[in-house]
Amino acid sequence: MKQALIVGGSTGMGKATAERLLEQGVEVAIIARGGENLDEVAKELSVKGSVKVYPVDLSKLEEVRKFTTILATELPNLEYLVNAAGYFKPKSFLEHTEEDYEIYHDFNKAFFFITQAAAQVMKENGGGSIVNIGSMWAKQAIKATPSSAYSMAKAGLHSLTQHLAMELADSKIRVNAVSPAVVVTPIYGSFIEKDKITESLQGFNDFHPIGRVGTAEDIAKTITFLLSDDSSWVTGAIWDIDGGVMAGRN
Incomplete structure (x- = not known):
């Protein structure tokens, strides 16, 4: 059975993607901060298929390292990876603290090393x-939502x-991204x-030119397409799934 790992799969776009993959018969593993919410998500999603959950605080490198050491054993048939975890809180550049900065960049550090192990x-x-x-x-600064570190x-x-699309192509690993607007x-x-x-x-x-904000399902549909063989000639792409925002000014 194909296996997928979703980093940040307990809510939002990650959870919506997990649901779609489970419906397609993929075994899904979810990394998220531990607690009651993660247990509830595991119970909810298990009715759709096989789900594993791993409580990992992505801001703590020792927890990330611990997970990467067991990844190959726990997910030997891993074929899909989705880096979906995130945090967003608008704050002016002049008011940003070091802690604000680290919140966002800790995610990237975790993504980097989890992706390395998964690849x-x-x-x-x-x-x-x-x-x-x-x-x-x-790609575009919005004055109403200052978010320099994010x-x-x-x-x-x-x-x-x-970069990974180039480096991993010889290993037949495709790497893409979605770039949502307000979801x-x-x-x-x-x-x-x-x-x-x-x-x-x-x-x-x-x-948004289309006239509405997005839903988690809007993004999940594109993610599952990019994961699938239906997009086998797509790699290194940053797809704007944004209701037309990047097309111009509305």
Whole structure:
């Protein structure tokens, strides 16, 4: 059975991707911060297929290292990897602290070394596919949502995507990324009450030429396509899944 690893698969786009892969008969492993939410997600998703969960705090390198040492044993048939974990809280550049900065870049450090371990398994298995969740903010600054450290980290993830696509091509591993605009997910819970996220984000509908904000399922559909053999001639791409935002000004 094919196996997929989703880093940050307990909520939002990662969880939506896990659901789609399970429906396709893929065994899914999820890395997320431990606790009650992770247990609930495991129980919820298990009705759709085989799910494994691993509590890992991505901000703690020792926990990341511990997971990478068991990855090959736990997921010997790994074919898909999705780096989906994230955090977002607009804050002006002049107010950013070192702690703010580290929050975002700790994710990239974790992605880097988890991807390294996953790619080694894929290489030994004859290939695989990796999708990173980047961001429109890495390509375009939005004055209303100042996010310099977040955008810097996401731009780095876009760059890593292209470098790995080149380096891993000989091992038959494809590496792509999606670059969403405003999507209704719990990531906005850092500054919006969770039960008001959907309502609050409707104010951004007109920001998108298509006329609405995105859903986690919108992004998950593209991620699963990029993982699949249907996109076998696509690698190193950063796909704008953004309701048309990057096409021009609305």
